[in-house]
Amino acid sequence: MTVQAELIEPVKVAPYYKSTGKEVAVFEHAYKNLLPLLVKGPTGTGKSRFVEFMAFSLGKKLITISCHEETSSTDLIGRYIIKGAETVWVDGPLTVAVKEGAIIYLDEIAEARPDVIVAIHSLTDHRRELYIDKLGIIIKAHDGFMLVASFNPGYQKGFKELKPSTRQRFVALSFQYPEPQIEIEILVNETNVDPSDAKKLVAIGNKIRNLTELGLTETVSTRLLVDAAKLIYSGLPKRLSTKVAIIEPLSDEPQITEALTDLCNLMI
């Protein structure tokens, strides 16, 4: 199994990120003190964007790995491959980051196979070392190396947990849905949508977020609101935009989607 590693060279244009608290300072100090960072919170709350933004502002390379249930330590550390008549070792993205001093972002780390957690163990404490068992060597991490992981807490069923002993190896930052005024600003900045429409979308988002009785596995994220705003800005009718970008991705149950459609239609 191979992973899709995205190596992002420091970019020239800053990714747009609207700070919602003290997270920028926390990241800077974690980096300065060689501490790994865990960003936790529901999907679509700006965790990845934040990490991209911080990599930019610190002028660092960022390697992002979207972890899934097949992601293994071999995918991250490296493997032997056959090249012609020879067998050559190829460093995986984690090894590259450790050697070059890049930021590695393990998105949804709890989804990965347990051996990934074992592999990062010695990187997340004072040792800052990576053990490559297939080569029988230990690599000391470059001073610029930083491990960042994201995690979606299992506050609702269906999410994998992260063991307390693993969590305690990280400095942790919690991400939540932003305050309405900030979320409106994000929508307008991301999509150029009219502020009055952004306001309505954020109101819809907050209304649905409060409908806990619907039992949705995940509720309306900022990402869904941004998608709806993009469709509206591009000229798709507003009600259709909210239906396809907000309601349909949330539920497949006709009763729920109908109720949410009625609700949205009253609000936009």
Ligand code: ADP
């Ligand atoms: P996560 O990694 O938490 O799943 P993302 O970082 O991918 O979420 O955020 C999803 C989208 O929401 C982003 O592409 C961006 O459009 C928007 N977004 C969310 N929060 C922010 C923020 N604070 N500043 C700018 N954009 C944001």
